Amino acid sequence: MYTNTDLMMKNTKGASMKEYINAISMQMRLMINKKEFQITYIINAGYVLLTYLYYVIYYWGDDVSTVSSSSAVFSLLSKSVFFDLYISIVPFLVVLPFAMSFVDDKKNNILPGLQVRSGVKAYYISKAVACFLGGFFSFFIPMMIGMLLNVLTFPGSGITFLGDYFDMNFDAAVTGADVLIRTRWAGLWFPRLFISSPDGYNILFCTFFSIAMGISSTFLYIVSFFIKRQKLLLMLPFFLIVSVLNIMDEFNMEHPPYVCFKVMQYITVNAMYGKDPLYIYFFLLLMILVSVFGINRQIQRDQLD
Numbered sequence: 666m667y668t669n670t671d672l673m674m675k676n677t678k679g680a681s682m683k684e685y686i687n688a689i690s691m692q693m694r695l696m697i698n699k700k701e702f703q704i705t706y707i708i709n710a711g712y713v714l715l716t717y718l719y720y721v722i723y724y725w726g727d728d729v730s731t732v733s734s735s736s737a738v739f740s741l742l743s744k745s746v747f748f749d750l751y752i753s754i755v756p757f758l759v760v761l762p763f764a765m766s767f768v769d770d771k772k773n774n775i776l777p778g779l780q781v782r783s784g785v786k787a788y789y790i791s792k793a794v795a796c797f798l799g800g801f802f803s804f805f806i807p808m809m810i811g812m813l814l815n816v817l818t819f820p821g822s823g824i825t826f827l828g829d830y831f832d833m834n835f836d837a838a839v840t841g842a843d844v845l846i847r848t849r850w851a852g853l854w855f856p857r858l859f860i861s862s863p864d865g866y867n868i869l870f871c872t873f874f875s876i877a878m879g880i881s882s883t884f885l886y887i888v889s890f891f892i893k894r895q896k897l898l899l900m901l902p903f904f905l906i907v908s909v910l911n912i913m914d915e916f917n918m919e920h921p922p923y924v925c926f927k928v929m930q931y932i933t934v935n936a937m938y939g940k941d942p943l944y945i946y947f948f949l950l951l952m953i954l955v956s957v958f959g960i961n962r963q964i965q966r967d968q969l970d
Contacts, residue, residue, distance in 0.1 A: 688783040688791035692763075696799045701761040705803040708758060712751050713811030716740045719747070721818060734822045735815035736863030740808055741874055742826050743935035752929050756904040759878050762799030764885035766792060768896040785967045789960050793883050800882030805875035812867060825863050827936060841938055847921035848939040867934060874932040877949060884952040887959035 696702050720738040742748065770776040780788045823830045827838040837843040839859065841851025853859050859866040881903055888902050907928055914926035925931070925939035928948060 684783060685787050685791060688787040689794050691783070692766075692791045692795035693798065695766065696763040696795050699763070699766070701765060702763060702799055702803060705758050705761040706807065708754075709804055709807040710810070712747065713740045713807045713814075716745055716747055717811055717814050717818075720815075724819075729820050730822065731824075732820055732822055733824045734863065735812070735819040736867050737824055737826045738815055738819060739826075739867045739934060740811045741867070741870060741933045743930075743933055743937075744826055748933075752933065755878075755929070756907050757900050759800055759881045759903055760885050760899045762803045762882055763792070763796045764800075764882050764889060765896045765899055766796075767886060767889045768892055768894070768899070772894060772896075780967065786964050789964050789967075793886060793956065793960055796883045796886040797879040799879075801875045801879035804878045805871065808871045808875070809868075812864065812871065816864060825859075826934065830860075838936060844938045846923055846938075848923040849941040850924075851938045853936065854940070854942065870932065870934050877932045880949050880952050880956075883956050887956045887963075890959060890963050 716738070717740075720733070724732045739745065740748075740751075743752075767776075770779060783791065828835050834843060839853055839856050841853075844851040855866060855869065858869065885899055885903060889896070889899055892898055910926045910928055917923060917926055923939040924941050924944055925937055926944070927937075928945070930937045931940050931945040
């Protein structure tokens with residue numbers, strides 16, 4: 666059984682880079698073997714596969730010139746057939762990979778042992794890194810597999826989610842010239858990339874989406890410091906944040922210049938106007954700062970105890 670003296674001696678020694686790597690490896694192994702991480706991966710993979718099979722069946726037998734390109738059937742595309750259902754459960758999915766692990770460690774009375782083994786600082790930092798990587802890869806890998814399936818199956822027809830390259834209104838949709846209200850941002854982000862490589866555009870947003878999920882998962886891990894036993898409460902914070910911002914967006918529409926407050930619109934593929942890059946950068950930066958502050962606070966608290 667570990668005592669406070671053991672913990673204090675470990676903390677005074679600090680941790681080397683090798684010990685940090687070992688601690689991260691241990692946390693990653695724990696995460697991969699947890700059913701919550703596996704459930705997240707299975708749900709994401711199931712969504713991607715369901716979307717892929719739907720479009721395969723939908724376009725089966727059609728002339729190749731009328732079939733959408735691989736980029737237009739991407740799972741993170743807001744016009745995708747099951748997207749609205751999927752995006753509504755994402756705020757809950759992001760909790761599952763590893764954000765609940767701290768509560769589990771306390772509940773199972775293994776927290777002191779893990780802190781003695783790796784050190785308090787290495788314990789919290791390695792768990793935060795595992796939360797980020799778990800949140801990132803549990804979304805990124807299934808989405809990229811789906812994109813690969815799309816590229817191998819669907820033609821490069823030039824039919825994007827904004828229509829055909831030769832449509833009269835295509836340029837206006839890309840640049841935002843068809844937006845009739847005053848807004849801080851009209852048109853697509855990275856329009857040159859979208860025109861030259863729609864699939865590359867999707868890869869960029871897949872990466873961006875997965876990074877946001879990793880940051881959100883780490884943020885929820887920090888929130889878990891304030892939860893005693895009921896780990897299911899962790900399902901609520903990110904959902905409430907997204908819901909409140911969605912409601913604020915409805916009121917914001919009436920006060921130009923319009924800025925989109927819907928976080929999920931920023932990290933998925935769509936033609937929504939008003940997406941000011943500074944807004945999402947600030948949102949993610951705020952979660953990062955809260956996470957860093959929360960980890961430092963918890964480290965100092967445990968070291969003093």
